[in-house]
Amino acid sequence: MTSTTIVDDTTLTIHSERSLFDVAVEQFSIAADVIGLADDLRARLSTCQREMTVHFPVKMDDGSVKVFEGHRVQHNRMPGPTKGGIRYHQNVTISEVKALAMFMTWKCAVVGIPYGGAKGGVKVDAKALSEKELENLTRRFTSELMPIIGPDTDIPAPDVNTNAQTMAWLMDTYSMNVGHAVPGVTTGKPIVLGGSEGRNEATGRGVVYAIEEAARDIDLDLYGATVAVQGCGNVGGIAAELIEEIGAKVVAISDSRGGIYNANGLNMKKVMAYKAETGSLAGFNDSEEITSEALLELDCDILIPAALENAITAENAPRVRARIIAEGANGPTSPEADLILHDAGILLLPDIYANAGGVTVSYFEWVQAMQAFPWSEQQVNERLRLIMSKSYAAMRDTSKANNVSFRTGALVRAIERVAEFTRIRGVYP
DSSP, rough: EEEEESSSOOOOOOSSOHHHHHHHHHHHHHHHHHOOOOHHHHHHTSOSEEEEEEEEEEEEEEEEEEEEEEEEEEOOHHHHHHHHEEEETTTTOOHHHHHHHHHHHHHHHTTSOOOEEEEEEEEEOOOGSOHHHHHHHHHHHHHHHHTTTTTTTEEEEEOOHHHHHHHHHHHHHHHHHSSOOOGGGGGOGGGGOOOOOOTTTTHHHHHHHHHHHHHHHOOOOOOOOOEEEOOOSSHHHHHHHHHHTTTTTEEEEETTTTTETTOOOHHHHHHHHHHHHSSTTOOSSSOOEEOOHHTTTSSSSSSESSBBBBOBOOOTTTGGGOOEEESSSSBBHHHHHHHHHHTTTTEEEEEHHTTTTTHHHHHHHHHHHTTTTTOOOOHHHHHHHHHHHHHHHHHHHHHHHTTTTTHHHHHHHHHHHHHHHHHOOOOOO
16 A cells, blocks of 8 residues: 655655554554453544545636545544644545544643544645635635534644645635634634744644653753754754754754755754755755665664654664654654564654644644633743643653553553543433
8 A cells, every 4th residue: 555644844655554544543452452441432432533525626727627625534522622734735545634633632632632633634736736726725625614613613723735824714714604703713823813922833842842851761961962853844844953952963854855964963053044945955065965764773862753654664663773762743653663662672752742742832822712812932832841741741651550662651641531531421312
């Protein structure tokens, strides 16, 4: 089976026998076995509650009309409104969207925010569309989703090839349909429309906060620690800049066209400025080329896979030499690789914890919108740090109590919380 899931700015095709949803269900089953989850709850939580597929027309700049396919999946609506991004990419599939919706449920539960998981996507080459065509597509897709989204129902956010402007169009379309402004219908909006300070950096910042917690646990001094980052977009690039600010040394980073390496450390401000100017890392001075695959096997203290699914597999996991792996991407490690890394004593911070900073600050944005009361960036970052710290401690303690990896421990904690919501609410009617 061929799957292409993009997290951050890397576009690579992964050949696998299983879909991302298969992997998500397998990870769930491992944790469900640990806690002896009842069969009825296992059946409910391993499936998605609502899957919507729409085919909708969009008028193009040349006057023609094209029909696009879009999806919105809500995995579990027991904890509260569902939450998750909308991506525009030519390889979007319903299986991928289902998996990412499930990951969002666990992610929200791990950090203790009152959301269930959702995800959406449109199968489209967004880079081939003009801005007006993207606006037309967004507004029409939003109209199709009207029956199932809303500030108390399901709250979209940006994802691959969508951004603050996309969310502004979505918010405006929804608001025009209901007859009044509804800033809480989406997060990741421009600040002038009710967006939150600190939202753009939130996922990368959360990754760094997670690493700081883990480093304290294993007595790793981050000052001078070596870091390799796969992915140079809104997660990997920001995480690399922030971890450099606290004294770590970023020795390698990659994007969709390859990577760069310098054993003495890269200057991340110069790297990001170069990428912004040229669109690529290739040719950056004071570095040598390295592939994204070779980057994963570097001898370093911290590895941040922040690009694509199944980057670390049973094939390359034995050659991974980092002390800490912090998953900035969704699903970058296969279940088989998890076992290998755990047996090797590598501390792996799973995606549902490590990259939960984005959805946490999205929750903050939603709260600010519902209250019409903005917070400062300092307040946002302080609250994010507190949640990442408390969640780390709970994940670690659950892992130790059950003698399992951090991923399974995080899933156990998440599944227990969602199962409790589901059990207490019962079955209607």
